[in-house]
Amino acid sequence: MAINVNIDVMMAKRKISAGELADKIGITPANLSILKNNKAKAIRFSTLEALCRALDCQPADILEYIPD
């Protein structure tokens, strides 16, 4: 997929665990894992907003476009 999700990089920078982040943004650890492993087909604005708030970052810090 051309869009890469770099949550783990931001999580490492913010020193936050997956369980803690899932709890903060209100999604299940299983769904966070889907997002982290680039298996997700789409991301809701509400989830993105919660992620940016929890990780104190911009969408561009999490999402990266890689041309095919």
Added chain:
Amino acid sequence: MQWNKSKSLKLSKACVYIFTATMVIVAVGAPRIFALLIEKRASYLGGTLPYFLVSTYTACIPAIMALYGLYRLLDNIEKGDVFIQTNVKILRMLSWACILAAAICLVSATYYLPFLILAVAAGFVGLILRVVKNVFAQAVEIKNDNDFTI
């Protein structure tokens, strides 16, 4: 009595069992049933008994296919697996079973014309099932997209 999804599924499954039992009874009793029918009601069909039997036993193949497919479909729905690829495959099989039954009836109409009505009915049901299968395939795709939207 409060009607609910579980009871509706049980009724559908019971109907599948009833149809299976009916099919077995018809298959076992076909020689007697048709012989009696020709003798009492339609003597002008004398000599066509073997054709009726061939039609009946050949039509048992799509009937078994359809009953087995329906049973599996209801089983999957009971388990909560509704919009899955397996159900699309089952619906495709059901559709083909109907079309096969329609073909058998169409051939059988050459010696007994009323079979033509059955052929048209089975063909139409097959067509409806095909459209339902297409809708189901689309629904499976939408569900997959939805499941992977975080």
